[in-house]
Amino acid sequence: MTTTLPVSGAHFEPYEVVVGEGLTAGLGRRVAPFARGRTVIITDETVAGLHAPAVLASLQAAGVRARLLTIPPGENSKSFAELERVIDRLLAFGLDRRDLIIALGGGVVGDLAGLAAALYMRGIDLVQVPTTLLAQVDSSVGGKTAIDTPRGKNLVGAFHQPRLVVADIDLLATLPERQLRSGWAEVLKHGLICDAGFFDWLAGEGAVGAKGDPAALTRAVVRSIEIKSAIVGEDEKEAGRRALLNLGHTFGHAIEAELGFDEDALTHGEAVALGCALAFRFSAARGLCPLADADRVETVIAAAGLPTRLEHAGAFSADRLLARMAGDKKAEGGGLTLILARAIGDAFVDKAADRAAVAAFLRAEGAA
Ligand code: NAD
Secondary structure: OOEEEEEEEOOEEEEEEEEEOOOHHHHHHHHHHHOOOOEEEEEEHHHHHHHHHHHHHHHHHOOOOEEEEEEOOOHHHOOHHHHHHHHHHHHHHOOOOOOEEEEEEOHHHHHHHHHHHHHHHHOOEEEEEEOOHHHHHHHOOOOEEEEEEOOEEEEEEEEOOOOEEEEEHHHHHHOOHHHHHHHHHHHHHHHHHHOHHHHHHHHOHHHHHHHOOHHHHHHHHHHHHHHHHHHHHHOOOOOOHHHHHHOOHHHHHHHHHHOOOOOOOOOHHHHHHHHHHHHHHHHHHOOOOOHHHHHHHHHHHHHOOOOOOHHHOOOOOHHHHHHHHHHOOOOOOOOEEEEEEEEOOEEEEEEEEOHHHHHHHHHHOOOO
């Protein structure tokens, strides 16, 4: 079954996210209306080997002339150097403002290709074809694009909404198990933010999605995109409600940063899972949320094979984590902004979290 979800907001052109199995064969037909001139597919070397032939064949069958631009896989490609190389290739290909970029890959490809599309000739059209679960449920929708600098992740970027997103669940079949589980963390996050019923389903019948069951994955992706797009539609630039999507991210980012963003040690999704568990336990410790909810969050995250305790990721200093959390770009002024919860499915933004309480909590969680 194919589901088409509209995404709209006050300040951007509406677009559709198409989710389902077996969508790649018909991708060319869906992309054709946006491919008025030349089309460049930006992808990484791994995805190119696995999925570019089918994508190119589908585009060709629909009369879309496309060429491939390949980047090395991994977070290191979200750099000024790789952005410059990509833009130089686009210029060498002679792309102009009416042409199209297709981002075929995970969040790294989507973020880099998206930023290149935002910058190239002051902005050209972008179609996202996400190939990781994380990219399907999160990074391909909402228009955030970015690269990293040595001073931090995602610090240089732009809002550039795609014209179309096509999320083919079949592409996830080649994804390593650990990557699938990492994307599942973002799925769980969406339930935790605002849909307790969805979280119940993910914890029960839907849990097979974390193991690759296509029907469960389809439903999980559809509901995640509904939740994300509703929030983005209300608050594209993160003036308020969009910050809820950062549940687990302030703790998670700090932990990732302390580990030097070493994906072998901890993937982004694993950091988000651990961050969600910490955000719920901190909420419970502050008397904001029932302890039973925090315990359940931990049980469900652990059952998906994701980390829930600091010790699962390494040894940390509470002061260093706190400094990282305060330095997070989501921090406003001197205050520490945290996404906390009143219950499963009821997250809220706390713009003035008590630093001393966070430090004490981190020590109680085992940080030195
Ligand atoms: P990724 O893009 O690095 O992909 C993970 C790995 O899986 C890579 O090695 C890739 O080559 C491989 N891969 C991709 N698709 C595959 C497939 N179908 N089969 C086999 N292998 C495949 O990582 P990710 O987890 O998708 O994305 C992480 C990035 O997304 C981070 O940089 C993060 O900052 C960003 N992000 C952005 C947003 C946003 O709103 N823009 C949101 C969340 C995360």
